[in-house]
Amino acid sequence: xxxxxxxxxxxxxxxxxxxxxxxxxxxxxxxxxxxxxxxxxxxxxxxxxxxxxxxxxxxxxxxxxxxxxxxxxxxxxxxxxxxxxxxxxxxxxxxxxxxxxxxxxxxxxxxxxxxxxxxxxxxxxxxxxxxxxxxxxxxxxxxxxxxxxxxxxxxxxxxxxxxxxxxxxxxxxxxxxxxxxxxxxxxxxxxxxxxxxxxxxxxxxxxxxxxxxxxxxxxxxxxxxxxx
Numbered sequence: 206x207x208x209x210x211x212x213x214x215x216x217x218x219x220x221x222x223x224x225x226x227x228x229x230x231x232x233x234x235x236x237x238x239x240x241x242x243x244x245x246x247x248x249x250x251x252x253x254x255x256x257x258x259x260x261x262x263x264x265x266x267x268x269x270x271x272x273x274x275x276x277x278x279x280x281x282x283x284x285x286x287x288x289x290x291x292x293x294x295x296x297x298x299x300x301x302x303x304x305x306x307x308x309x310x311x312x313x314x315x316x317x318x319x320x321x322x323x324x325x326x327x328x329x330x331x332x333x334x335x336x337x338x339x340x341x342x343x344x345x346x347x348x349x350x351x352x353x354x355x356x357x358x359x360x361x362x363x364x365x366x367x368x369x370x371x372x373x374x375x376x377x378x379x380x381x382x383x384x385x386x387x388x389x390x391x392x393x394x395x396x397x398x399x400x401x402x403x404x405x406x407x408x409x410x411x412x413x414x415x416x417x418x419x420x421x422x423x424x425x426x427x428x429x430x431x432x433x
Contacts, residue, residue, distance in 0.1 A: 235399040236420045239301055242270035242288045243424040245321045249372060250431060254353065257325060257372055261351060262432040267291040267326035269389065271306045274319055285320070287389065290428055291332050291410050298428050299410050300417045303395040304335065308387040322386060325351060325370040335389055336407050342369060343385035352380045 246268075249255045273285030288301035324342065326332055334340040342348045351370030371386050393405045400415050409415045417425060 231395075232398045235303055235395045238272075238286050238303060238395075239288055239399070239421050239424060241272055242301070243427060245272060246270050246323060246424070247427065249321075249323050249374075255372060255374060256353060257323065257370075257431075258352060259431075261325050261327075261370055264327045265292065265325045265432050266329050267332040268428060268432070269304070269322075269324040269326065271304075271322040271324070271386075271389075272319065273306055273322070273387070285387075286392070286395075287322075288424070289332065289335070289389070289410065290425070292432075293411055298425055298432075300400070300415060301421050301424055302406050302409050303392045303399060305390045305392045306387060321374050323372040324348070324386065325372070326368060327366070327370065328368050331368045332410070333407075335391060339388045339390045341385070341388045342371070343383065348384050348386055350380050350382045350384055 249257065267289055269287055269289045271285060271287035285306040287304045287306045289304055290301050291299045293299055331340075331346045334345050340346070346368040348369035348371050349367045351372050353372075369386075371384050373386075391406045396406065396409055397403060399421075400409065400418060402409070402415050404412075404415055
């Protein structure tokens with residue numbers, strides 16, 4: 206009897222451990238997504254060929270960083286994720302909010318397995334398009350390929366006025382060319398887990414109700430550095 210009781214307790218302990226692992230696992234994945242997006246932004250800014258001009262970053266009202274995985278033969282990235290950070294009314298950047306992303310096709314070529322994209326949103330209305338539905342970049346708001354730092358930082362550059370400036374490491378995009386960069390959508394479950402909160406995207410993005418967790422602070426600090 207004692208042996209049976211001991212085995213039962215061990216079994217229950219094992220189930221509890223598995224459940225705890227299940228709870229930890231998803232959050233660790235979401236932390237990795239934020240860290241990956243931070244790495245993508247740093248890589249973009251560290252290369253003159255992909256760096257975003259200071260003049261563009263000064264006008265940023267939101268930044269979206271996207272990592273997508275190639276699913277089609279040549280075109281058709283279907284699966285991915287990203288984060289969005291918004292500049293609030295007081296001038297401070299929000300915490301990063303996780304998004305889902307997909308259906309991008311930005312000049313992918315043979316051998317390309319991932320598509321890394323940074324979008325600079327230059328108005329306050331466009332980020333709010335993600336509140337309720339999918340936001341189709343280039344359809345719901347005009348999106349154009351942004352100018353790179355090596356091309357100059359003229360504040361009067363005409364394409365700076367576009368609502369969304371798209372930067373990508375795939376080839377075939379020319380500054381000012383209209384692009385469609387797939388969709389962005391809410392990922393509330395991911396954010397519930399990451400921030401230990403019941404608040405959804407709008408509250409996390411624009412309120413002060415959700416405080417940053419330690420894992421997202423490096424991304425926030427870097428964004429403050431390049432886009433004060």
